[in-house]
Amino acid sequence: MSDSFYELGMIGLGVMGRNLVLNFADHGFPIAGFDKDTAKVVALNKEGEWKKVKGVNTLNEFISILKKPRVVMMLVPSGDPVDSVINDVLPYLESGDLIIDGGNSHFTDTNKRFVELERKKIHFLGIGISGGENGARFGPSMMPGGPAEAYERIRLMFEAASAKVNGSNCVEYLGPGSAGHYVKMVHNGIEYGLMQLISESYDLLKRGLNISNDELHEVYKLWNETELQSFLIEITSDIFLQPDDKASGRLIDKILDRAKQKGTGKWTSQDAMNLQVPLNTVDAAVAMRDMSAYKSERVNAAKIFPGKSLSYKGDKNDFITKLRSALYFSMITTYAQGMAMLLSASEEYKYNLKLRDVARIWRGGCIIRASLLEKITKAFEVSSGLSNILIDPAISIEINNRSNDIRFITKAAIDLEIPVPAFSASLAYFDSYRSAKLPANLVQAQRDLFGAHTYERIGEEGVYHTEWNKI
Numbered sequence: 001m002s003d004s005f006y007e008l009g010m011i012g013l014g015v016m017g018r019n020l021v022l023n024f025a026d027h028g029f030p031i032a033g034f035d036k037d038t039a040k041v042v043a044l045n046k047e048g049e050w051k052k053v054k055g056v057n058t059l060n061e062f063i064s065i066l067k068k069p070r071v072v073m074m075l076v077p078s079g080d081p082v083d084s085v086i087n088d089v090l091p092y093l094e095s096g097d098l099i100i101d102g103g104n105s106h107f108t109d110t111n112k113r114f115v116e117l118e119r120k121k122i123h124f125l126g127i128g129i130s131g132g133e134n135g136a137r138f139g140p141s142m143m144p145g146g147p148a149e150a151y152e153r154i155r156l157m158f159e160a161a162s163a164k165v166n167g168s169n170c171v172e173y174l175g176p177g178s179a180g181h182y183v184k185m186v187h188n189g190i191e192y193g194l195m196q197l198i199s200e201s202y203d204l205l206k207r208g209l210n211i212s213n214d215e216l217h218e219v220y221k222l223w224n225e226t227e228l229q230s231f232l233i234e235i236t237s238d239i240f241l242q243p244d245d246k247a248s249g250r251l252i253d254k255i256l257d258r259a260k261q262k263g264t265g266k267w268t269s270q271d272a273m274n275l276q277v278p279l280n281t282v283d284a285a286v287a288m289r290d291m292s293a294y295k296s297e298r299v300n301a302a303k304i305f306p307g308k309s310l311s312y313k314g315d316k317n318d319f320i321t322k323l324r325s326a327l328y329f330s331m332i333t334t335y336a337q338g339m340a341m342l343l344s345a346s347e348e349y350k351y352n353l354k355l356r357d358v359a360r361i362w363r364g365g366c367i368i369r370a371s372l373l374e375k376i377t378k379a380f381e382v383s384s385g386l387s388n389i390l391i392d393p394a395i396s397i398e399i400n401n402r403s404n405d406i407r408f409i410t411k412a413a414i415d416l417e418i419p420v421p422a423f424s425a426s427l428a429y430f431d432s433y434r435s436a437k438l439p440a441n442l443v444q445a446q447r448d449l450f451g452a453h454t455y456e457r458i459g460e461e462g463v464y465h466t467e468w469n470k471i
């Protein structure tokens with residue numbers, strides 16, 4: 001098959017690109033693939049042998065076999081590679097063709113690319129895609145942003161390839177411009193928060209209760225059958241069983257405790273600060289990835305400040321039950337922070353996001369999929385402008401029922417000398433969000449005293465300055 005036959009052309013045939021091509025093709029869509037690396041092209045053609053798939057390694061041929069107006073999608077690392085692909089492909093494209101960036105691009109880069117491509121009369125969509133290799137192959141969650149008419153051209157293809165939850169597609173047009181990449185960025189911020197919380201729960205179970213990998217597997221497996229049911233809890237349970245492939249023992253105990261990051265969590269925290277939205281748990285998670293990188297300093301400091309290696313003396317089962325409850329409380333507050341950030345960003349950047357749709361398409365396919373998202377979707381169905389999911393009547397009951405447990409776990413962690421910055425941040429987020437009065441009056445007094453920055457008075461209009469009595 002040749003001659004302008006293929007409905008979409010994929011640039012970048014790494015695992016993600018190849019799997020997405022095969023996924024589209026499984027649903028009957030003819031897809032072309034391009035990569036400079038011949039081995040990747042060969043791999044695609046082999047796997048796609050019985051499907052309407054064709055991999056090529058020259059741009060000329062690639063463009064010539066795409067149906068017009070063309071749809072060219074790329075799945076390449078964010079940053080310069082995206083610009084370089086756009087520059088390579090542009091000379092071959094014509095007015096009305098569509099470029100899709102399916103990577104984790106920074107939303108400000110996406111905004112710039114829109115402007116540049118619009119000038120050249122090329123349509124552009126920024127689509128966040130989540131779910132890793134397996135998701136790309138069998139159903140990811142996809143977060144499209146850009147011109148609605150451009151999305152309409154590819155809608156059926158993306159709906160077919162997306163994950164499904166109770167018959168509903170985990171893809172939905174989210175809004176103009178960089179809306180899709182923005183929502184994916186916040187998805188990743190939440191992902192960082194949840195991963196850090198689960199890691200802290202592991203630390204408490206392992207160091208605080210001295211439980212084995214087999215028991216850890218059992219705990220997370222059981223948790224995954226409760227309100228904590230989620231992809232991240234499920235894979236955590238599996239991780240503890242994985243044997244080391246190079247020596248005896250379990251792999252988890254051989255992995256260096258230094259976490260890497262590609263930046264999306266940090267971007268979320270950075271933009272939350274720009275928007276002045278509190279993101280306590282995500283900030284703590286980003287900081288802990290950074291702290292983990294200081295491995296040699298930590299090893300040295302551990303000698304100067306040796307801990308007492310304490311173990312929990314109380315009832316183990318009771319501790320595990322409270323930990324499960326504290327984890328659920330903290331997961332709720334993490335989604336709450338992400339959703340509140342999206343609400344503010346939607347207003348600031350004019351995305352016109354429907355948070356019900358965001359929660360709905362996150363229920364399947366993506367890394368942060370969790371049964372909790374059913375409740376969050378319902379919360380936005382009941383009240384589309386909900387300012388914070390914590391005050392949704394159903395969710396507030398879950399939170400109230402668990403606030404003693406998160407307090408218990410945080411205090412126990414302090415006594416055990418086990419750091420739990422994400423748990424503490426989640427509790428602090430809740431405690432400050434529900435504090436009708438915060439000590440910010442003192443901050444205002446200090447600012448006015450040393451810098452005449454003025455303050456507002458309770459129950460009175462206007463701003464005030466006082467000549468403070470300085471001793």
Ligand code: 6PG
Nearest residue numbers: 130131132188261262263264367
């Ligand atoms: C997804 C993930 C993915 C991300 C990885 C690694 O939704 O499929 O979010 O996009 O790249 O999780 O991210 P870090 O390297 O920053 O941990």
